[in-house]
Amino acid sequence: MALVSSPPCSPRPPPNRSFYSTAMATQSSSFAGSLRRPIRHCRLPITASHLCTHSHTFPSTFDRSLVTIDEAFSDDQLWAAACLRVRSFYHFQPNSFGVQDHKRYLAEREFEALKERVAGKRTGFRRVSCINATVPLSHTSKLSDELSAECKFLSNGEDRVVVGTLDLNQCLRLPDEITGRKPEGIGADFARAYLSNVCVAAELQRNGLGYALIAKSKSVAQEWGISDLYVHVAIDNEPAKNLYMKSGFIYENDEPAWQARFLDRPRRILLWTGLPGVQL
Numbered sequence: 128m129a130l131v132s133s134p135p136c137s138p139r140p141p142p143n144r145s146f147y148s149t150a151m152a153t154q155s156s157s158f159a160g161s162l163r164r165p166i167r168h169c170r171l172p173i174t175a176s177h178l179c180t181h182s183h184t185f186p187s188t189f190d191r192s193l194v195t196i197d198e199a200f201s202d203d204q205l206w207a208a209a210c211l212r213v214r215s216f217y218h219f220q221p222n223s224f225g226v227q228d229h230k231r232y233l234a235e236r237e238f239e240a241l242k243e244r245v246a247g248k249r250t251g252f253r254r255v256s257c258i259n260a261t262v263p264l265s266h267t268s269k270l271s272d273e274l275s276a277e278c279k280f281l282s283n284g285e286d287r288v289v290v291g292t293l294d295l296n297q298c299l300r301l302p303d304e305i306t307g308r309k310p311e312g313i314g315a316d317f318a319r320a321y322l323s324n325v326c327v328a329a330e331l332q333r334n335g336l337g338y339a340l341i342a343k344s345k346s347v348a349q350e351w352g353i354s355d356l357y358v359h360v361a362i363d364n365e366p367a368k369n370l371y372m373k374s375g376f377i378y379e380n381d382e383p384a385w386q387a388r389f390l391d392r393p394r395r396i397l398l399w400t401g402l403p404g405v406q407l
Contacts, residue, residue, distance in 0.1 A: 189334050193266050194290075196343045199257040203280040205245065207289040208259050209237040211278045215326035244294070253297045253317065254351060258343050260291030260327070260336045271330045278328070291327040291336040295320055295344045297351055301359070303390055305380050305397040309355040320348050322358040325367075341374045349402050356400050361393040368398075375400045 199205055213233045219226050244255040264286035268275045278289045297320045300306040310318050322344055327336045348356055358376060360367045376398035387394040 189270075189331060190266065191335065193262050194260055194336065194339070195262075195287075196258065196260045196291075196339050198347065199259045199289075199292075200245070201280070201282070202242065204259060204261075204282065204289065205241050205257060206234070206238050207278045207280040208257055208292040209234045209241055211289050211292055211328060212237055212324055212326060214274075214277055215329070241294075244296070251298055251300070251302070255297070256295045256344075256347055258293055258295060258340060258347065259289045260340055261287045261289050264288050267330075271328075274328050274330055290331050291340050293325040293340050293344060294323045295347055296323055297348075297353065304359050305382050305395065307355060307357040307397065307399060308379065309399060309401075318352060318354045320351070320353045320356050322356065325358070337370050338374060341371070345374075345400075345402060349404060354402055356402055358398050359395045360398060362396050363393055368396075371398050 199208060213230055217230075217233065219230065223229075240249075241257060243249050244252055245257055247254065249255070261280075261282075264275055264279055267288040267290065274290070275288055279286055280289065281287075297317070299316050299319060301321050301323060304321075307319055307321070322341070325337065325340070327334075327340075345356065356376075357379075358371055359382075360371060362381065377400065378396060379399040380397040382395040382397075384394060
């Protein structure tokens with residue numbers, strides 16, 4: 128996916144800027160096809176779940192031992208995760224007016240929403256964790272200056288880069304998504320969770336980062352007492368479906384065609400996996 132270069136993302140975003148209605152952006156094919164829309168219609172997938180998949184020449188020197196996968200709590204790291212999500216889920220037209228400001232706007236919007244969810248201030252969500260895969264800046268700078276600049280944060284005096292991210296959401300349902308059926312009865316609102324905003328930097332896909340992120344999310348979910356974990360995926364996103372099924376998910380339900388048309392997006396399916404060792 129061709130993207131324009133962006134200035135480094137500051138860990139302290141300024142107040143929301145005005146919309147640039149003449150700029151154009153397209154969401155990535157794994158999210159909403161290739162429909163081109165004016166900037167005012169763009170919508171960041173705050174609760175939708177996708178795995179971005181693109182064709183790239185993958186690095187043969189990537190050192191997996193340098194990867195750290197853990198929950199994110201600092202504003203700096205949440206901001207870097209928001210920048211990666213904008214970078215992953217949108218395709219920007221390089222010659223569009225105000226595109227840099229619009230990318231900044233989208234990152235600010237996701238950053239504020241993500242902070243709100245993680246802080247437990249979003250109605251309908253009992254608990255939300257942002258789980259990131261990060262590597263030292265010195266490693267990503269060899270692969271992509273753009274990735275290093277956009278998704279950098281400071282941790283314990285070390286510059287690191289978010290190269291993969293997802294949200295683990297403890298809730299009955301996600302807005303505008305199919306609702307899982309398990310578990311039933313008393314306590315269902317505490318024992319069900321959904322993955323969302325699953326993405327890996329295009330430069331580092333096919334290095335096992337998506338699988339590792341999901342494995343970590345399962346571990347955190349078990350600590351929360353979650354027994355049933357769900358993820359939504361576009362019906363035509365075969366790489367993402369393969370990843371989830373490799374991670375133990377199986378088909379449970381699919382989205383009605385009318386709902387996908389109404390929401391102007393590819394039809395989705397709902398995948399489920401049970402987590403062992405959780406007693407309700």
